[in-house]
Amino acid sequence: MSDRSKADKGRAILPLELRDVVFQAGGKKLIKDMSFTLSGDRTTIVVGPNGAGKSLLLRLCHGLLAPHAGQVIWHGTTRGGQPGNGSDLAVRRHQAMVFQRPVMMRRSVAANVDYALGLRGLSRAERKARTEEVLSHTGLAGRARMPARVLSGGEQQKLALARAWALRPQVLFLDEPTASLDPAATHALEAIITAIRAQGTRIVMTTHDLGQARRLADEVMFLHRGRLLEMSPAERFFTEPANDLAQMFVRGELLWWRRRKERDPRHDP
């Protein structure tokens, strides 16, 4: 807990507000006029079909992509009425992200964690302590000195999570962190995510595993074709989602070959 307060000493970066955010590539709008606010001490799960824009959304929030229109506003980045585009380095240092395809640096498992911590200016002793802590919690302690790139896909995902966790971020973005894990590892990882959350970290996570979403979510965002169609408390989302498509999605009936039909003006103006 002492470390949480250390991070807080910097500044609180939440709430995060997106205002009419548009992101496009190749002449296509991939994120369309998205607006919402993330605040409080909750876990938000982002769901939606493949290609809905979930990963893009996390990147926009994390400041890795700049919106073409609209604003990504972290608390405290509004200077003189000029909101930032979310890419402020000082703010990003209170966040961490685990990518859908984890990037392993060409170093040992422990050095991967150590490098990230080094960027936060932590002392060698502190880095070592945190590295050992997160590696043991993710079951990677025995692999600490192995090259990170020989880890299995699932182990790499665990390392990516451990590396992000070690940073003790205020906000943690997780892009399908359990996508290539076996059931036991998925379970273990969910426990870790719960533990991270209990330490006060705000979690924003995507998943295709609706069971997992049910287990972890306080709040669910449903994305479809670059639009935020629904954002509601988890219990409501899973029992009576307001949006038709969200309803079909929850029932597993939102099928890709029906996309053409769905493309009526009601859903995709």
Next chain:
Amino acid sequence: MTDFGAAFQAAITLVLDWEGDLAEIVSLSLRISLTAVAVAAVVGLPLGAALALFRFPGRKILVVLLNALMGLPPVVVGLVVYLMLSRAGPLGVLGLLFTPLAMTIAQMILITPIIAALARQVIEDLWDEYAEQLQSFGAGPGRAVTALLWDARFSLLTAVLAGFGRASAEVGAVMIVGGNIDHVTRVMTTSIALEVSKGDLALALGLGIVLVTLSVAVNAAVYLVKDAAQKRQLA
């Protein structure tokens, strides 16, 4: 063929005796080439990294230019350095022409583009892989460059080695700016050229053997280091 056989025998004896002229020539060669490689690496590696990471106007032109400069003919480099350093040239007052320093400068100019161009390619590939993650960690450009140089160190070592190979094998440039003066600027390659023209095949061949042995030894050493490290790190 008996000519060759005799020369070869004499060469071996010369190398084994290892004295006087031979030792002097070899050590001067090494001094010049190693200095040139060190300076070229200090200039070329960050230059390559900068070209890999930063987008600025004219970057593409610079990359193409650098790749073209990799094949720079040594005699042309020698000529240009000669013109710069000759008494009438802009740097003539320094009086560097026909000194080992002039030869070092020529070799450095020759191999900096090689090291920079190879480094750019290596680092750009790694950056493609790392960019998002390092940005996510909150690494500024300085820390990113350091991480890339470190993580690519074995591939970069190969780039530096390519530079060393070219520097130590090169004859045209050092001949022009060094003048092949006995006991002053005579290096392995220029002596070989001279001795062959004088007909002293033994010394030429002896030097050739040393040159090739050195090159093989350096490459082997680097290979072993790299291999051992990769077994540990899987670079």
